[in-house]
Amino acid sequence: MKYIFIIYTSILFIFLPIHGFTQETGTPGKGEGILQFLKRFERTKPEHYTQFMELNKSKLDKNNGLRLGVKYTLPPMNREGNEPLFGEKLAKYTIESDELKGACFYLVSGHGGPDPGAIGVLQGHQLHEDEYAYDIMLRLARTLMSKGAKVHIIIQDAADGIRDDKFLATGDRETCMGDPIPLNQVQRLKQRCDKINTLFRKDKEAYRRAIFIHLDSRSESKQIDVFFYHYEGSAKGKHLANTLQDVFNKKYDKHQPNRGFSGTVNTRDLYVIEQTLPVAVFLELGNIQNSRDQQRFLLNDNRQALANWICEGLTQDFRHYSK
Structure with missing residues (x-):
């Protein structure tokens, strides 16, 4: 040296x-x-x-x-990164700090390719789960990377980028890091788990976490908050899910003090959080059928807020394990 x-x-x-x-x-x-x-x-x-x-x-x-x-x-000068998946206007981003240096994240938006996931309808427009989950995931990736984290974007669409539209155009171009996404559900889930596990074995960071982002589909009248799931045998997964829940609780207390927050932390028998090697959490961000929950996804500022809050929870969890 x-x-x-x-x-x-x-x-x-x-x-x-x-x-x-x-x-x-x-x-x-x-x-x-x-x-x-x-x-x-x-x-x-x-x-x-x-x-x-x-x-x-x-x-x-x-x-x-x-x-x-x-x-x-001296604190680091702002550095620039470049990620074409964020879209032409946002591909370049500023690395504002090394707050998350030493952290590695595997980000997965639900469904994609031939599977749109849950579908809602508003004003004659179809709302596809995979499009909104993907946009929130990209925003989360950019926010994490601006804090110095290593981020693997597992589900990718080379054309979409981060979008500010209310109604996101639908398509089936998504890939699993360049590989076509199978229609068969088990094959589809296995593909993304295998990709994560291959990367995990190569990565050297002490702190590595997989984040799965989904939207739920229930009856139109059922308004729900964000739910957090972790693998039953994972103490670190439980800690991360509880940390994320706590951040959302505090944000709702601040921004909607009379509303309250009812999102819960639970274990759930989900293939992706059982089969991935890194500590994993699975987030359901709301009911795509419910008109109130839809505002959580339709407005680009709300999608960014979700990304920011998830990032804050991940940052707190990273600090906890980096003491």
Whole structure:
């Protein structure tokens, strides 16, 4: 391993290869506060300050000030990633932090290819489960990747990308990472489990989780909340499902305080969470037949909110196991 030292009058930078990125350090000038110090290194966003405090909390003085002669770790500059599956407009994304560095996710949207999954109807438009689950899954993938996570997108559609439309156009182009999706249900489920397990055996991250995203189909009058399922013998799966439920509970308390949240955590005999090697959770995001639940999927802001909340739960679970 090579170390490169670049010395200026009062600044020392050290660049070390850390998980494919560089970690930069510097020493403050006389009388320089944290904001001035960060500005000198072009770290001017609020998240840069937050990251700096977390990285250097043991090096600051009792007033959270900088000490002369101390070498401080700088938060990473925003880096760019590129994922064509997100669509032309959103393919490029900013890696805003390394908050999820060391985490690996296998994201699976339900059904796809020849199987549209559950179908709802609104204003003459068919609502296909696979299209809405796929859009939410892509949004989740992009959010996780912006926090430095490794993400495997198992079900893929090269044409769709992230869409803001209310009524998502339907199609059968989805593949399992390039392979045609079988019509037979058992073969279809086995295919995605085999793909996940092959990747799992190659990945080296200590924290690896599989997330399955679905929409339910019940009677039109049945409004339901998000349900979380885990494998009966998995303590870590149960912890993740409970963490996700807790996040959703708090979000509903904040945004719809008079409504309450009734989504539950349960075990369920599901092929995909039994047959995958990584810890897995299965999410049912609502009833595609119910007019109120439909608003959870039809509005692009709501689809993004679902992705953000799931990401928050995954982040909390990652922190728990990274202590």
